[in-house]
Amino acid sequence: MSEPILKATGIEKHFTAKRDFFGRPQTFLRAVDGVSLTVNEGETLGLVGESGCGKSTLGRCVLRLHDLTAGKVEFDGQDISKMSVAELRPLRRKMQFIFQDPYSSLNPRQTVFATIAEAIRVHGLLGNASREEEKERVADLLSRVGLRPEHMNRYPHEFSGGQRQRIGIARALAVEPKFIVADEPISALDVSVQAQIVNLMLDLQQDLGLSYLFIAHDLSVVEYVSDRVAVMYLGRVVELANASSIYDDSQHPYTQALLSAIPDPDPRRKKKRLVLQGDVPSPLDPPSGCTFHPRCPIAEKGRCDREAPPLREITPGHHVACHLV
Ligand code: SF4
Numbered sequence: 001m002s003e004p005i006l007k008a009t010g011i012e013k014h015f016t017a018k019r020d021f022f023g024r025p026q027t028f029l030r031a032v033d034g035v036s037l038t039v040n041e042g043e044t045l046g047l048v049g050e051s052g053c054g055k056s057t058l059g060r061c062v063l064r065l066h067d068l069t070a071g072k073v074e075f076d077g078q079d080i081s082k083m084s085v086a087e088l089r090p091l092r093r094k095m096q097f098i099f100q101d102p103y104s105s106l107n108p109r110q111t112v113f114a115t116i117a118e119a120i121r122v123h124g125l126l127g128n129a130s131r132e133e134e135k136e137r138v139a140d141l142l143s144r145v146g147l148r149p150e151h152m153n154r155y156p157h158e159f160s161g162g163q164r165q166r167i168g169i170a171r172a173l174a175v176e177p178k179f180i181v182a183d184e185p186i187s188a189l190d191v192s193v194q195a196q197i198v199n200l201m202l203d204l205q206q207d208l209g210l211s212y213l214f215i216a217h218d219l220s221v222v223e224y225v226s227d228r229v230a231v232m233y234l235g236r237v238v239e240l241a242n243a244s245s246i247y248d249d250s251q252h253p254y255t256q257a258l259l260s261a262i263p264d265p266d267p268r269r270k271k272k273r274l275v276l277q278g279d280v281p282s283p284l285d286p287p288s289g290c291t292f293h294p295r296c297p298i299a300e301k302g303r304c305d306r307e308a309p310p311l312r313e314i315t316p317g318h319h320v321a322c323h324l325v
Contacts, residue, residue, distance in 0.1 A: 011073065031235055036311075098169060102161065112170075113138050116171050161188060253297060
């Protein structure tokens, strides 16, 4: 088995939601509340959950784009949890982020060449290379992501959504990363181009040995791209297992409800839909005990509403946070 490139232990990220008269923090929003996970070299870990469950915040925490409230992140064997901006700089190029909205993540005033060459220059990857050498490198990166070299002279508004996401991927690849957090990289795209971007990411992973944390709310996409899947609910991981175990043998009632909502392409197959009651509770005031208990169809009164279930390994590699599993 390959070594972990990323190891996150007990990650917590709380944002101050309200301050008192003296400016002291009074109310906290618990976006991520004690998450531990690893991503192995060359692996894709899918991270799924409803909007607002904390998955994007977790993705930013593991890259130290957010400071942590508590917990530890080790990247490539180094503890980066408390590193300063200067200490992080040499590691930054090895860990990259692909944004959900490729348009807002690109500078509209910069050509594609300027955007990608800037990333290369900031990290000094081509030393004192001439402009021609930089152009060659940018052209090479554009070809890798399925664009043409002449695209480097255009501006972001001249591209379609799918092409912009390809530019975002080329910019991430420009600094030769080992690990990429892809935050809903296809959810802003037309269905017809989603598969192209997913297949591009898979091809790049094979060619370059990349590791991904792939964040999405669409379980069918996550099944296609992931080796393992972590399901998040209200800031915590409630189930973590191989993609096949999650899809064929899910154990947590929340995962089962999410899976039951995936439309089946075969209309003759009858699928029982599990509809969850109520809305996702506010992370400002999460429920006591198991935070899923107000919506859980099998919750046990007196236990589920009092004790928070730990994430336990029930079979090798399959972890579930539920008292009744
Ligand atoms: Fe449902 Fe209780 Fe399991 Fe939580 S611990 S998922 S409330 S059965």
